[in-house]
Amino acid sequence: MSSLRAKIQDVFNEPACEQNRGKDAKARKKGCSKPLTPGAAAGGCAFDGAKIVLQPITDVAHLIHAPLACEGNSWDNRGAASSGPTLWRTSFTTDLTELDVVMGQGERKLFKGIREIKEAYGPPAIFVYPTCVTALIGDDIEAVCKRAAEKFGLPVVPVDAPGFVGSKNLGNKLAGEALLDHVIGTAEPDDAGPYDINILGEFNLSGEFWLVKPLLDRLGIRVRACIPGDARYFDIACAHRARAAMMVCSTALINLARKMEQRWDIPFFEGSFYGITDTSEALRQISQLLVKKGADPEILGRTEALIAEEEAIAWKKLAAYxxxxxxxxxxxxxxxxxxxxxxxxxxxxxxxxxxxxxxxxxxxxxxxxxxxxxxxxxxxxxxxxxxxxxxxxxxxxxxxxxxxxxxxxxxxxxxxxxxxxxxxxxxxxxxxxxxxxxxxxxxxxxxxxxxxxREPAPWDCQPAVREELPSTKSETATLHAVQEFAGMTTDDFGEC
The missing domain is CATH 3.40.50.12380 (Nitrogenase MoFe cofactor biosynthesis protein NifE, C-terminal)
Known part of the structure; x- marks a missing residue:
């Protein structure tokens, strides 16, 4: 728990966050979230935030070390899409019970779960998430993950973000810390080049990053790692060899972008791929950062040519609307x-x-x-x-x-x-x-x-009464009874 406290304090002191820098020391210790009202919906806990950031890594097995209810429904998490592996959509949980807690079987059950996933699916890595229950009873997740990694010969990554430590946004950042501590920099690519970039905070919702990647491909720019949208474990492990980075959602992973710049000299900027102007500006800034890092300046001209071509097509389509x-x-x-x-x-x-x-x-x-x-x-x-x-x-x-x-x-x-x-x-x-x-x-x-x-409902519009009145006393009595029940007279009838 001491290491978790240190991570949380480090996130609270994030120097790249303008809002955080504007606080005094006392306010900074409270973090980024408003106090939660007991019994009220909190809008997501730290565990939820960590899983949101990491689950779109598509070829990894995500194991929740907790009672069954903590996992919930992981299928189509946030609408993120994958171009290949579907393992990320499978729910894995140790399904901890009251008996496991009382008898101290949590760590043993976790190790067994890791072994079963390894044997059944053979993933390149397994991410393990403790939640409130397993954190409170003191299960040593990091020790179990380290032992399992040695035993089974694959990375087993502890994601230390139990729900009670804070909000969903804090969990986003703790997920970034897990990648920094255990994944990024653990592998070396054999094809690193001067046009490699990282895209951070892009979730590929509904596959929308696939509308942007072809533009980068046409410029000869390779996305070394898109974190986390449609990501692969090996790509993230090699992300430290990118030359530049674009931050799409700074509230989620600003700490990841800043520390990657600090450790591996990967400059970044915050941009958006929403809208004509912002998409064009994002492409320009990517090219400019790459040139500053040693890429051939001719890419600037090719970028402007691509922007002019794509903007003309888009504006022509939008003119009709x-x-x-x-x-x-x-x-x-x-x-x-x-x-x-x-x-x-x-x-x-x-x-x-x-x-x-x-x-x-x-x-x-x-x-x-x-x-x-x-x-x-x-x-x-x-x-x-x-x-x-x-x-x-x-x-x-x-x-x-x-x-x-x-x-x-x-x-x-x-x-x-x-x-x-x-x-x-x-x-x-x-x-x-x-x-x-x-x-x-x-x-x-x-x-x-x-x-x-928006039109009046049919029961608010009464049909016009026919000129022929009922011929029998029973019919007349029935009509009067209906009118009296509805609180109307014969004069009330007519078009709406």
Whole structure:
């Protein structure tokens, strides 16, 4: 536990985090998360955050040393996609029981689980995750992993991020520490070159990185390691031989980027592949960093030629949507890098941003939003569901872009909604991704279902009464009874 405390304190003191540098020593010790209210949903624990970062490493077996409930459903974790191995989608757990805890069988059961995975699947590595229970009872995960690695001849990586130590974001960073301590730098590639880069904090949600990689391939730039999206263990082990890096989500892995620059002299920048302008700027910065590290300057010219070609194609495709979407109002209820990158992307085609959440956004993210929107009146840290509903029901936005948690607020307000978070079904990165995003917004806003659901319900519209009145007393009595039950008179009947 002493080593875990040291790691947590190191993460809390992250010098590359602007928000952290602005705190005094007392505030820094509290970390990045607000205190949690007992009994309230915390939005993910440190274990959840660590597994989110590492599970998209597709050829690795991920073993959860915990009671069964800690594993949950790992299939299609965050919508990340793989171009090959599917082992990462299989749930492995030691399924610790009360008897195992009482009898002190946790470490023995973990070692047995590692052996079974090795024999049945033969993965290049096994990642082991302790959770609250196994951390509290004192199972020595690192010792077991070290012994298993020696016995079975493969890397067994302890990911020391039990849930009780903090938030999901802290778990993201502890996962980065595990890669630094046990994976990166443990293998040497035989094909290192001057155009090798790392992409950090890219999860390949819905396979969207596959829309960007062909652009890099055309420039002769090789992605040595994409961490973690569609990654392979060996690629990450060789990531220290890259010449430059791009940070996509700094709130998750800024510590990994800074320490790789510190240890292996790999410069990095933070960029985005969302939107035409930001994609072009990211390609330029990658090329410029490579030239600074010794690559041939001719790549700068090739980059500009590629950008000009791709932008022309993308703008031509987007021209068809501008008349239909220009002036439409969007409420963006997300956070992190999407709080500014998607804002910029949408404004490029004339869409108005009526509000954007800055939850989980860094100081740099917020500054970018201010520069894009020219003020901070449209930024909100967190909006209560009641406020979101009021804003949408009053038609202050034509569509809401958010995650699945708030979709029902939009649906209740009879407002179009589009998933922009990790559960999304469409890739939105790169030039083609921007066209796809605009297409989906157009389809959502102009879907005829919204006109239909906003019309009065059939039971609020009574049909006109026929001129012929009932001929019998029983029919007349029945009609009067129905009218009385509904609180209406004959004059109330008619068209809606």
């Amino acid at each position: 501008r008349p239909r979407l220009e002036g439409k109002r969007v409420l963006l209820n997300t956070g992190g890098v999407k709080s500014w990158s998607v804002v910029h992307a949408l404004m490029e085609i004339g869409i108005e941003i009526v509000g954007t959440s800055v939850k989980k956004s860094t100081v740099e993210d917020k500054e970018r939003i201010k520069q894009i929107l020219k003020d901070d009146n449209h930024m909100f840290e967190q909006m209560a569901p009641r406020e979101l509903y009021a804003m949408l029901s009053e038609h202050k936005a034509d569509i809401m872009l958010s995650g699945g948690r708030t979709q029902f607020i939009a649906l209740k307000a009879k407002t179009p909604w589009l998933d922009i978070n990790q559960e999304r079904q469409h890739p939105y990165a790169g030039y083609d991704g921007m066209v796809q995003l605009v297409l989906q917004i157009d389809l959502a806003i102009h879907n005829p279902i919204w006109r239909q659901v």
